[in-house]
Amino acid sequence: MNSSSVNAQSGGDAKVxxxxxxxxxxxxxxxxxxxxAIQDISFDILKGEVRAIIGPNGAGKTSMLNVINGFYHPQxxxxxFRGETRTKMKPYEAAxxxxxxxxxxxxxxxGMSTLDNIMSGRSLKMHQNFLTQMFYYGPARDExxxxxxxxxxxxxxxxxxxxxxxxxxxxxxxxxKRVELGRALALEPDLLLLDEPMAGMNLEExxxxxxxxxxxxxxxxxxxxxxxxxMGVVMDLADRVVVLDYGKKIADGEPGEVxxxxxxIDAYLGVPH
Amino acid sequence: xxxxxxxxxxxxxxxxxxxxxxxxxxxxxxxxxGIWQTWSWSEMLExxxxxxxxxxxxxxxxxxxxxxxxxxxxxxxxxFSAIQALGAxxxxxxxxxxxEEMVYVLQHAxxxxxIVQDQEQVDKLLSIKDQLPNLESIVYDWERGLGxxxxxxxxxxxxxxxxxxxxxxxxxxxxxxxxxxxxxSGKGEDLSVMLYTSGTTGKPKGVMLSYDNLVISSQNANKFxxxxxxxxxxxxxxxxxxxxxxxxxxxxxxxxxCVCCPESPDTVTENRxxxxxxxxxAPPRVFEGLLTEVTVRxxxxxxxxxxxxxxxxxxxxxxxxxxxxxETVSLVDRIKYKIxxxxxxxxxxxxxxxxxxxxxxxxxxxxxPEIFKFYRSLGLNLKxxxxxxxxxxxxxxxxxxxxxxxxxxxxSPDVEIEIADSGEVMYRSPGVFMGYYKNDExxxxxKTKDGWVHTGDAGFLDSHGHLRIIDRAxxxxxxxxxxxxxxxxxxxxxxxxxxxxxxxxIGDGRDxxxxxxxxxxxxxxxxxxxxxxxxxxxxxLANHPQVYDMMAExxxxxxxxxxxxxxxxxxxxxxxxxLHKELDADDGELTRTMKIxxxxxxxxxxxxxxxxxxxxxxxxxxxxxxxxxxRKGSISATVQIRDMQPHPPLHxxxxxxxxxx
Numbered sequence: 066m067n068s069s070s071v072n073a074q075s076g077g078d079a080k081v082x083x084x085x086x087x088x089x090x091x092x093x094x095x096x097x098x099x100x101x102a103i104q105d106i107s108f109d110i111l112k113g114e115v116r117a118i119i120g121p122n123g124a125g126k127t128s129m130l131n132v133i134n135g136f137y138h139p140q141x142x143x144x145x146f147r148g149e150t151r152t153k154m155k156p157y158e159a160a161x162x163x164x165x166x167x168x169x170x171x172x173x174x175x176g177m178s179t180l181d182n183i184m185s186g187r188s189l190k191m192h193q194n195f196l197t198q199m200f201y202y203g204p205a206r207d208e209x210x211x212x213x214x215x216x217x218x219x220x221x222x223x224x225x226x227x228x229x230x231x232x233x234x235x236x237x238x239x240x241x242k243r244v245e246l247g248r249a250l251a252l253e254p255d256l257l258l259l260d261e262p263m264a265g266m267n268l269e270e271x272x273x274x275x276x277x278x279x280x281x282x283x284x285x286x287x288x289x290x291x292x293x294x295x296m297g298v299v300m301d302l303a304d305r306v307v308v309l310d311y312g313k314k315i316a317d318g319e320p321g322e323v324x325x326x327x328x329x330i331d332a333y334l335g336v337p338h
Numbered sequence: 339x340x341x342x343x344x345x346x347x348x349x350x351x352x353x354x355x356x357x358x359x360x361x362x363x364x365x366x367x368x369x370x371x372g373i374w375q376t377w378s379w380s381e382m383l384e385x386x387x388x389x390x391x392x393x394x395x396x397x398x399x400x401x402x403x404x405x406x407x408x409x410x411x412x413x414x415x416x417x418f419s420a421i422q423a424l425g426a427x428x429x430x431x432x433x434x435x436x437x438e439e440m441v442y443v444l445q446h447a448x449x450x451x452x453i454v455q456d457q458e459q460v461d462k463l464l465s466i467k468d469q470l471p472n473l474e475s476i477v478y479d480w481e482r483g484l485g486x487x488x489x490x491x492x493x494x495x496x497x498x499x500x501x502x503x504x505x506x507x508x509x510x511x512x513x514x515x516x517x518x519x520x521x522x523s524g525k526g527e528d529l530s531v532m533l534y535t536s537g538t539t540g541k542p543k544g545v546m547l548s549y550d551n552l553v554i555s556s557q558n559a560n561k562f563x564x565x566x567x568x569x570x571x572x573x574x575x576x577x578x579x580x581x582x583x584x585x586x587x588x589x590x591x592x593x594x595x596c597v598c599c600p601e602s603p604d605t606v607t608e609n610r611x612x613x614x615x616x617x618x619x620a621p622p623r624v625f626e627g628l629l630t631e632v633t634v635r636x637x638x639x640x641x642x643x644x645x646x647x648x649x650x651x652x653x654x655x656x657x658x659x660x661x662x663x664x665e666t667v668s669l670v671d672r673i674k675y676k677i678x679x680x681x682x683x684x685x686x687x688x689x690x691x692x693x694x695x696x697x698x699x700x701x702x703x704x705x706x707p708e709i710f711k712f713y714r715s716l717g718l719n720l721k722x723x724x725x726x727x728x729x730x731x732x733x734x735x736x737x738x739x740x741x742x743x744x745x746x747x748x749x750s751p752d753v754e755i756e757i758a759d760s761g762e763v764m765y766r767s768p769g770v771f772m773g774y775y776k777n778d779e780x781x782x783x784x785k786t787k788d789g790w791v792h793t794g795d796a797g798f799l800d801s802h803g804h805l806r807i808i809d810r811a812x813x814x815x816x817x818x819x820x821x822x823x824x825x826x827x828x829x830x831x832x833x834x835x836x837x838x839x840x841x842x843x844i845g846d847g848r849d850x851x852x853x854x855x856x857x858x859x860x861x862x863x864x865x866x867x868x869x870x871x872x873x874x875x876x877x878x879l880a881n882h883p884q885v886y887d888m889m890a891e892x893x894x895x896x897x898x899x900x901x902x903x904x905x906x907x908x909x910x911x912x913x914x915x916x917l918h919k920e921l922d923a924d925d926g927e928l929t930r931t932m933k934i935x936x937x938x939x940x941x942x943x944x945x946x947x948x949x950x951x952x953x954x955x956x957x958x959x960x961x962x963x964x965x966x967x968x969r970k971g972s973i974s975a976t977v978q979i980r981d982m983q984p985h986p987p988l989h990x991x992x993x994x995x996x997x998x999x
Binding site: 213214221224226227269276279280283284 | 369370371372373482483485486601602604605608965
């Protein structure tokens with residue numbers, strides 16, 4: 066694992082107090098050729114909250130996440146993260162500035178062990194150069210030990226010590242998802258984006274994952290934006306919910322309000338056109 | 339440093355003694371954050387003292403009952419000493435108990451405090467707290483996820499330790515002297531611990547054991563197998579089980595050996611390999627599981643490795659045990675065995691974490707002779723013992739060199755054994771329990787006036803004075819033709835096959851014997867993979883015709899075995915089925931120590947049992963399952979039933995046999 070050339074220094078230096086705006090999306094429109102995936106969407110994410118993004122299939126949820134994390138660049142609108150407005154940002158810059166994410170499909174290094182996968186999440190935080198790391202001496206060793214300690218804390222936190230040395234490709238899906246969360250946590254992000262963390266899980270795995278998400282939010286104070294289909298999960302976890310349908314925002318508010326919103330019910334159940 | 343005077347008759351006194359005598363020697367290890375962390379005896383004393391005084395500060399006093407719930411973590415073992423130092427009584431509870439099971443024990447014991455491992459246990463206790471009027475405070479070890487719990491009666495283990503440390507440091511108070519005085523006033527005949535027996539029938543009973551019971555039994559056991567402060571064990575069995583309390587607490591305190599706690603219950607095998615304990619205790623299913631794992635791995639190994647493995651295991655099978663027992667073996671065989679040690683047995687023992695094993699014990703159930711011999715042939719000193727909670731474990735044990743797969747050994751030191759006229763095994767020893775808590779009736783039924791205890795097991799002493807157990811006395815039944823029906827005997831024969839995890843035999847008052855089986859997923863899944871058998875779920879695999887063929891083969895083998903034994907030839911299996919779900923302790927079908935609960939299973943699977951006797955070839959059933967948090971679901975399936983062809987009895991005289999044919 067050689068050190069990344071990206072400086073891990075955070076983008077904005079200002080500390081955001083809990084309850085204040087961490088990220089805001091203003092009038093964002095994203096088009097792929099003639100298709101408008103996201104149309105004039107605005108919402109914000111407050112520091113320390115769990116923000117859910119929900120909506121029927123094709124509503125533009127994942128696109129929204131990709132916009133936040135710099136993978137797509139919207140044609141219109143602005144994104145402000147920690148008070149700093151940014152235009153075009155590459156995903157690795159987003160990562161360096163404190164945004165981590167997991168994917169709808171598991172995207173791990175399948176041949177590598179759990180430990181190495183989570184350790185890879187630390188690479189942005191490692192500063193020693195390739196040569197000193199190769200000889201594993203002095204500061205390079207101290208750095209490795211410090212990072213390993215942090216990774217071990219995450220392994221402990223996620224209750225996965227038994228798979229520490231196992232290649233992740235051989236693990237069951239539920240555990241792979243947990244390793245993926247571990248790698249995102251290794252980045253010590255300010256904002257954690259979770260794209261359907263519970264897709265394809267059985268009831269027990271879903272409950273475990275929900276518990277971990279709550280614990281991450283409470284123990285580390287990490288702000289979380291999550292996309293989820295399971296309404297029960299969303300209602301339990303989220304502080305606020307934004308609802309998308311056909312690329313437009315149709316509701317935004319606390320879970321109870323959103324659940325009672327006629328527009329949302331129509332979007333989910335369908336109305337005669 | 340604290341010093342003590344007077345007899346060493348309680349565990350807190352032993353702790354003070356050990357801290358003085360062994361000081362910097364390792365007392366306990368725990369793998370945490372991927373590294374083995376170690377506490378010496380004096381460090382452990384410090385941890386215990388701080389916590390104990392912290393407990394005192396929230397109101398723990400002499401005579402209080404305190405539940406300890408969780409897996410094998412140092413802090414929970416320290417809790418035992420910390421509680422006992424105050425004259426209170428720890429009550430370890432099975433950590434995987436569902437809430438409603440826990441309610442009964444905690445209510446019955448009137449616990450005032452509970453020390454638990456983590457959030458899961460805290461949640462469980464909070465959900466039943468309104469049914470526990472006596473419960474005042476809950477102390478938790480691991481704070482993860484508990485950050486926003488603001489119940490005033492919740493305490494963090496570390497914070498209590500800090501409180502304790504502050505009180506100790508406060509020179510205006512005499513916290514330390516008071517604490518030591520409290521320990522000094524403890525006596526050997528005091529109640530040391532209460533262990534609730536899981537019980538295959540009825541409600542759990544609280545077995546009260548005194549310090550004398552545990553200290554004397556532990557010391558005898560240490561002497562019997564020469565344990566001292568240089569030994570090491572790995573603690574992985576449930577805290578609430580008497581075996582763990584003796585091996586990981588009592589014997590460690592009295593011998594001064596080091597107890598290693600695994601990183602998590604899932605990493606025991608790996609952690610055992612790292613520690614290589616010198617003393618290892620496991621119920622037969624653990625030894626079976628390890629052997630199964632080895633066999634499964636070898637089936638996937640390269641042909642050369644397989645050849646070497648099989649060749650040298652054959653050598654070991656032939657000469658391993660004689661060498662271990664010190665018998666004469668030819669030089670060629672000795673050389674072959676040495677090469678085998680280098681190429682196969684050594685690496686295998688290393689893999690199993692048994693390289694340094696001085697003594698290994700198995701108990702709790704009958705162990706398959708093949709499995710027992712396998713470990714012995716590798717040169718491992720595996721022995722059997724027979725024990726009970728009511729006896730502080732030890733009733734009989736096999737002395738070195740007098741080993742047999744069928745018997746459980748000679749009476750342990752200071753233990754007397756008698757076989758009652760009914761065939762039931764009875765014993766009397768210094769380890770015999772004080773009584774069942776708040777249940778004099780049951781105490782009277784079990785313990786006679788002069789201290790003899792009914793084991794409930796039928797057995798006999800063989801010509802060498804070794805005890806042999808047949809079955810639970812009350813389980814042995816009769817078939818309608820008057821033939822004997824020993825269910826456990828049949829079930830054990832079935833369970834010796836790696837592919838069979840559990841078996842339930844039915845036959846009391848019936849025309850013939852029938853069994854319900856549970857497949858063992860690991861070997862059967864591996865076999866399915868090698869034979870290209872596709873399946874989507876446990877249920878589907880269990881119901882697969884080829885799995886049934888395999889089971890039929892095993893049963894045929896057992897029938898052949900039974901046919902050769904005169905007394906049980908009539909108890910051959912006529913029909914069987916493979917259950918669609920695993921028997922589970924959460925559903926109450928097994929005890930927490932994995933013994934089957936016959937009455938409950940008979941009730942629950944009544945439709946299946948009827949089908950076993952009405953000649954039908956399949957049956958649809960729906961079974962309720964309970965999740966660990968107490969919610970319920972159900973599993974439904976159509977279960978196949980197969981007929982077996984029993985063998986003619988092989989034990990009869992020639993003339994009779996001809997007549998039968």
